[in-house]
Amino acid sequence: MMPGIRRVALGHYGLAALSGGLLAMSYAMHPFWWAAWLAPAPVIVATLRAPVASRRRLSLLTGVIGGISSFSYHLTVGGWLAALLILALVTVAWSSAIRLAVTFAERRSFLPAVLAVPVTWAAIDTLLIHFSPHGSAGSIAYSQMNALPVIQVASLGGVPAVTFVVLLAGSLLGVLLARTPDVDRRGLRATSVLAAAAVGACLLFGVMRLHHATTAPGAKLALIATDGIRTQPRRWDAFWKSYGREITRVIGPDTIVLLPEAVVRLPAAAAEQAGRSLAAHAMQHRSTIVVGIIVDEAGRLTNRALIAQPDGSYRWYLKQYLVPGVEAGITPGTSPVVLRDPTTGIGVAICKDMHFPTLGRDYARKDARLMLVPANDFDVDDWLTARMTVLRGVESGSSIARAARHGISFVSDRYGRVIAERRSDSTMGTLLARAPADPGDATYYALFGDVFGWVCALVWAILLAFRTGRFSKQVARNGFRELDRISNS
Numbered sequence: 001m002m003p004g005i006r007r008v009a010l011g012h013y014g015l016a017a018l019s020g021g022l023l024a025m026s027y028a029m030h031p032f033w034w035a036a037w038l039a040p041a042p043v044i045v046a047t048l049r050a051p052v053a054s055r056r057r058l059s060l061l062t063g064v065i066g067g068i069s070s071f072s073y074h075l076t077v078g079g080w081l082a083a084l085l086i087l088a089l090v091t092v093a094w095s096s097a098i099r100l101a102v103t104f105a106e107r108r109s110f111l112p113a114v115l116a117v118p119v120t121w122a123a124i125d126t127l128l129i130h131f132s133p134h135g136s137a138g139s140i141a142y143s144q145m146n147a148l149p150v151i152q153v154a155s156l157g158g159v160p161a162v163t164f165v166v167l168l169a170g171s172l173l174g175v176l177l178a179r180t181p182d183v184d185r186r187g188l189r190a191t192s193v194l195a196a197a198a199v200g201a202c203l204l205f206g207v208m209r210l211h212h213a214t215t216a217p218g219a220k221l222a223l224i225a226t227d228g229i230r231t232q233p234r235r236w237d238a239f240w241k242s243y244g245r246e247i248t249r250v251i252g253p254d255t256i257v258l259l260p261e262a263v264v265r266l267p268a269a270a271a272e273q274a275g276r277s278l279a280a281h282a283m284q285h286r287s288t289i290v291v292g293i294i295v296d297e298a299g300r301l302t303n304r305a306l307i308a309q310p311d312g313s314y315r316w317y318l319k320q321y322l323v324p325g326v327e328a329g330i331t332p333g334t335s336p337v338v339l340r341d342p343t344t345g346i347g348v349a350i351c352k353d354m355h356f357p358t359l360g361r362d363y364a365r366k367d368a369r370l371m372l373v374p375a376n377d378f379d380v381d382d383w384l385t386a387r388m389t390v391l392r393g394v395e396s397g398s399s400i401a402r403a404a405r406h407g408i409s410f411v412s413d414r415y416g417r418v419i420a421e422r423r424s425d426s427t428m429g430t431l432l433a434r435a436p437a438d439p440g441d442a443t444y445y446a447l448f449g450d451v452f453g454w455v456c457a458l459v460w461a462i463l464l465a466f467r468t469g470r471f472s473k474q475v476a477r478n479g480f481r482e483l484d485r486i487s488n489s
Contacts, residue, residue: 009054015046016058020065023094023140028069029384031143033150036166039066040098040117044174047102059098063091070138077378078325086138093124103467105175108184110191112463114175118167122160123460126453129159133324135355137388139163145387149206151416154394155443156205157452158357164456165202168195213415215399218343218437219370221411222250222257223403228426232265232294236274239264246428253286256435260405260424261292261303261319261351261376268297275306275314283312288339292350292374294330301330305348305374307339315339319350320359327352336362343437344369347398351375354389354402357445364396364446369414370435371400377407382423390416397443399436414438 019042025035043062047055067090074083101116125139141162144150153161172195179188224246233239243259251257266274271293282289289308294301303319318333336359339346347368353359354373363371371393377385386408393400394416403409410421413436420433 009050012046012050012054012058013061015042016061017065019043019046020062023062023066024069026140026143027066027090027138029073029381031145031384033144033147036140036143037169038173040101040167040170041174041177043098044101044105044117044171045178047098048105048178055099055102056095059095060091062098063094066094067091073380076380077323082325090138093120097121100463100467101171101175104463105178108187110175110184110188111194112466114168114171114191114195115459116463117171118164119456119459119463121167122164122453122456125160125163126450126457129357129450129453133321135321135352136357137355140166142384142388142391145390145416148210148416149203151391151394152206152209153202154391155209155397155445158395158445158450159391160450160453160456161202161445164452165199169199172196172199210415213413213417215413215436215438217434218399219341219435220252220255221401221431221433221435222255223401223409223411223422223431223433224250224257224428225260225403225405225409225422225424225431226426226428227406227424228428229263232262234265236264236266236270236277239274243428246430247281247289250430250432251281251285251287251289255285255287256346256372256401257287257289258372258401258403259289259291259374260403260409261305261374262294263292263374263405265294265296268295271295271304271306275308275316278306278308279312279314282308282310282314286310288346290348290372290374292376302333303327303330303350304333305337305350305372307337307348309339317348317350319353321352321356323352336366336368338363338366338368341370346370346372348372351377351385351404354392354400357392357395357450360392360396360398361446361449364398364442367442369398369438369440371398373400373402375402375404375407377404379406382407386410386421390418395443396446397438397440399438401433401435403431411435414440 019039022035022039025032047058067087071083071087074086097117097120101113105113129136136159139159141159229242247257278289291306293304293306295304305317307315317337320333322330322332337348345367347363389402390412393412393414397414400412405424408421408423409431411419411433422431
């Protein structure tokens with residue numbers, strides 16, 4: 001290979017690696033929000049300018065580097081098989097999306113070229129929400145949790161809408177940077193205006209939504225958590241010895257006391273006795289107490305939240321979405337629980353449940369405007385899992401209180417603003433806060449679900465059909481040129 005050609009090839013791989021690095025920053029446990037906006041651009045430029053024989057390698061390189069940032073986390077949580085499988089799927093998906101964009105860019109079909117990457121990943125997000133045992137976990141949308149105006153679009157179209165907006169910007173940038181002197185400037189200009197207008201409109205919506213956000217102090221919350229109790233208590237008196245003093249210290253009239261997931265394990269009969277005991281305590285102090293309990297019914301385990309209410313009654317919520325492998329021996333629940341409060345409906349969910357937007361929408365349609373979430377994390381994912389839960393509030397229009405061991409306890413409002421938070425440690429710590437009171441209506445996403453995501457899935461299927469199906473390249477080129485003409489007119 002001649003030196004000049006070698007330098008060009010190295011430049012292509014350098015750009016692909018740059019995109020991979022930006023993706024790795026986006027998928028990290030503590031992501032950089034701006035990296036996702038730029039990630040598609042360098043590899044689109046490199047792949048369009050590289051020889052056809054190199055394109056698959058370039059796009060795969062981007063996917064591998066992008067997926068490797070979360071490999072150690074998946075290895076810790078799910079083992080080698082799960083980690084390798086997820087890395088392979090992420091790599092192939094990114095490679096496919098990039099080459100789809102490049103195919104249409106070469107044909108001068110600029111609108112589908114710019115749409116290919118965002119549509120692909122919005123469609124994938126939609127499929128994961130409805131069919132993955134991990135729900136929406138792993139979406140690049142969560143990289144935006146520090147960019148509050150961006151995540152407001154989740155109230156319209158959920159996780160797929162956030163993903164689409166972010167990747168649309170980077171894809172447009174890539175196509176613009178890769179343009180050649182003989183490009184159809186009119187078609188490219190029309191596509192650029194449409195894409196930029198869409199991104200701008202979403203950002204303006206987010207800014208305006210935050211500008212008009214108004215909340216008032218609501219229920220008093222006390223979130224208790226500690227990592228210092230190494231062995232899960234197997235008797236109620238042992239649990240009360242560890243947590244009872246702090247519960248008694250912070251409890252008071254109209255206070256909600258929330259403890260993490262699975263802080264005690266009891267046989268079924270003892271669990272019912274614990275329910276009666278805690279309900280009497282709640283009635284005495286005119287408060288609500290929620291405790292995460294593993295209940296053993298003759299070998300059938302359930303992961304529950306015991307909810308003791310001010311009227312002396314108690315209820316059970318059973319965790320509906322279980323962590324694959326980790327909770328293999330636990331039976332899931334099937335029903336939401338909504339408590340009726342004088343000011344707002346209160347829903348209860350447990351940890352992994354909040355990775356599933358469908359559950360959040362279910363609660364929103366039942367008028368739950370405050371979610372109580374006992375949780376137990378894996379330390380390394382503390383920030384990310386907390387912010388995933390925050391996004392459920394933006395999607396469905398609810399405030400959230402989450403008490404976590406080995407993670408972050410927090411209170412957030414329906415706009416994704418974190419009001420207060422505390423990282424658990426070896427001490428018995430309590431986060432005191434007020435739940436933001438905003439009895440606003442359910443969001444569009446709560447009412448209409450993943451309509452936008454399914455439209456993206458349909459468009460993705462059409463793009464793939466025009467690329468690889470029965471349609472010839474000439475038919476595809478003519479069809480999308482007509483689409484460009486319509487968008488330009």
